[in-house]
Amino acid sequence: ILLRWFYDVYLPETRPKDPSSWRLLVLDQHKTHISPAFMKKAMMNKVWLSWLPSHLLHITQPLDLGLFSPLKRYYREETAGMETYEATSNRQKHIFVQAYKIASEKAFSPENIRQAFRASGIYPVDVDQAIKRLKPKERRGPTFQPPTTPPITVEVDRDIFNTPSSSRDIERLLQRVDWSSGNAERDVRMILRKAGKSLDQRGASTVFQEQKIAVQKAQIAGLKPSGRCKVNWDPNKAFPYVDNLIIARDRSEMNTWKLNDEAAAENRPPKRRKKQSVEQESFSQFPKS
Numbered sequence: 138i139l140l141r142w143f144y145d146v147y148l149p150e151t152r153p154k155d156p157s158s159w160r161l162l163v164l165d166q167h168k169t170h171i172s173p174a175f176m177k178k179a180m181m182n183k184v185w186l187s188w189l190p191s192h193l194l195h196i197t198q199p200l201d202l203g204l205f206s207p208l209k210r211y212y213r214e215e216t217a218g219m220e221t222y223e224a225t226s227n228r229q230k231h232i233f234v235q236a237y238k239i240a241s242e243k244a245f246s247p248e249n250i251r252q253a254f255r256a257s258g259i260y261p262v263d264v265d266q267a268i269k270r271l272k273p274k275e276r277r278g279p280t281f282q283p284p285t286t287p288p289i290t291v292e293v294d295r296d297i298f299n300t301p302s303s304s305r306d307i308e309r310l311l312q313r314v315d316w317s318s319g320n321a322e323r324d325v326r327m328i329l330r331k332a333g334k335s336l337d338q339r340g341a342s343t344v345f346q347e348q349k350i351a352v353q354k355a356q357i358a359g360l361k362p363s364g365r366c367k368v369n370w371d372p373n374k375a376f377p378y379v380d381n382l383i384i385a386r387d388r389s390e391m392n393t394w395k396l397n398d399e400a401a402a403e404n405r406p407p408k409r410r411k412k413q414s415v416e417q418e419s420f421s422q423f424p425k426s
Contacts, residue, residue: 164188166188196271307332
């Protein structure tokens with residue numbers, strides 16, 4: 138489709154008065170637009186290709202900025218009363234195609250096209266048009282308050298037999314022991330038992346967290362692409378050297394065919410030697426003088 142449009146539409150309608158003049162064609166980075174074959178044909182016809190940056194079509198693509206929106210509006214107007222047609226109607230597709238044709242003729246007007254190119258900054262050239270859309274819009278209401286860290290609440294332990302969580306808790310509990318009473322030894326044993334329980338809980342919590350982290354790392358590793366990764370390259374830098382691209386592609390294909398032929402020859406069974414007939418043996422033994 139691209140080559141057909143290139144030869145049937147673009148070249149005839151943009152033919153310059155001076156045959157030695159170059160033309161400029163702005164494209165997005167679809168895989169069909171960056172093929173070496175298309176680059177070669179454009180170079181042969183003196184058409185300089187320039188590709189828009191990836192993932193920025195919403196601020197650099199004229200279709201997105203000034204044409205798709207009116208196209209959708211006009212298309213909805215043309216198809217507003219078509220919900221009564223049955224889905225099995227033979228004329229349904231024809232009617233919708235007609236509605237799209239009418240909507241596209243209204244949307245793709247010369248004024249809308251010029252306005253779309255002006256909004257994208259492609260023509261007239263205005264880099265600030267794209268840069269302005271890159272800046273985030275900071276909208277803060279009058280009652281906006283930045284998030285704050287909640288205050289730390291200090292809990293006061295009133296029970297001497299609470300499970301300690303640190304060495305300071307153990308010291309505090311030991312200070313509350315009544316050493317003059319006969320139950321001091323029992324209280325110390327209970328404090329030590331509670332401290333051991335706290336250490337066991339912390340050890341179990343640490344093991345659980347380590348296992349959780351290991352599972353998360355394994356899940357993240359499973360989501361990462363394995364094997365060969367896609368190489369991102371800039372077609373704007375490669376286009377001036379399209380001849381080298383064609384040569385490298387052809388050599389790669391020839392090497393691939395050669396390797397495939399060698400592998401097929403290795404796996405191919407040996408040919409059987411044909412047995413000579415009686416006449417052939419006679420002719421070989423008694424050649425003509």
